[in-house]
Amino acid sequence: MTHHTKQWKEAEVKRLEKLAKAHTVVAVANLDKFPANMYGSLRVKLHGKAILTMSKRKIIQRALTNAGIDAQLKDNMKGSSAVLFSNVNPFELYAIVKQSYGKxxxxxxxxxxEDITIPAGDTGMAPGPALSDLKSAGLNVRVQGATIAIMEDKVVAHKGEAIAAPVAAVLGKLNIKPMKLRLNIASALEGKQLYHAAVLDIDEEEMFMRFVKAEQSAFNLAVNAGIYNAKSTPVIVGKAFREAKAVALESNFLTEETVGEILAKAERIANELKSHIKEDAQ
Known part of the structure; x- marks a missing residue:
């Protein structure tokens, strides 16, 4: 090891150690298959919320050890790795990174x-071998003038299916990039609490719907069990009023709320009797 290299490693360890001590959350990420051209754009998107940095895995592990970071976090570093330092909670950090992907x-x-669709339209390809390639991918094609046209939209691969070789070749020729790649956070440490990716990876829409369903269930329970709170009280009181009024009307019990309906009912009965009396008299 040259003197220059040793100095660089020591300085790098101190830099990362300082960052680890200055932030409440430290996360490690796997760089496998992560496009190099996305690194800069992700750092920009994280600006003000997290610091993303890459270094040699052993240097990162040494720096985290010096900073007193839980050994489990370091153990999650596999292959080429990056480390993130942040003061936002681990779930927010994971969500930001998850939404930053390249195709x-x-x-x-x-x-x-997801479902991969090749849209109808002019391919710009000249007739020849390309015609057979497009047909092998299941496309309805036709030569129109000097180029090949796709006559109708076609789903060439459904979500969760393996992409066939002919389809992959055609997607490449048409410059359709369906694969999403992103930085994969393996785990994050906040204080003494370690969160693995499986815990951090929350479907926000599904979680929101769960909260909505739980709120509705709690509301229904409160109304049916007679538990009074800001939301249930108006409904419970309204229900009690309607039931009491129904009993009063059935028993002809006069109150300010029932007198009009009871008298109207009495009038209808009287008119009905009156009509029968007239018929009998005739």
Whole structure:
């Protein structure tokens, strides 16, 4: 090891150690398959919320050890790694990183992240071998003038399916990049609490719907059990009023709320009797 290299490593360890001590959350991420051209854009998106940095895995581990970071966090570092330092909670940090992805071309055998559709239109390709390639991907094509046209939209791979080799080849030729790649946070440490990716990866829409359902269930329980709170009280009182009024009307019990309806009912009965008396008299 040269003197220059040793100095760089020591300075790098001190830099990362300082960052770890200055932030409440430290997360490690896997860089496998992460596009290098996305690194800069992700750092920009994280500006003000987190610091993303790459270094040699052993240097990162040494720096985290010096900072007193839980050994489990370091153990989650596999292969090429990055480390994030932040003062936002781990769930928010994970969500920000999760939403930052890049699109790349598909390879044969890749699993479609969603339905992949090739739209109808002019391909710009000249007739020839390309015509057979497009047909092998299941496309309805036709030569129109000097180029090949796709006559109708076609779903060439459904979500969760492996992408066939002919389809992958055609997607590449049409410059359709269906595969989403992002930085994969393996785990994050906040204080003494370690969160793994499986815990951090929350579907926000599903979670929101769960809260809505739970709130509705709690409201229904409160109304049916007669538990009074800001939301249930108006409904419970309204229900009690309607039930009491129904009993009063049934028993002809006169109150300010029932007198009009009871008298109207009495009038209808009287008119009915009156009509029968006239018929009998005739």
């Amino acid at each position: 790349v071309a598909a390879k044969a055998g890749d699993i479609a992240p």
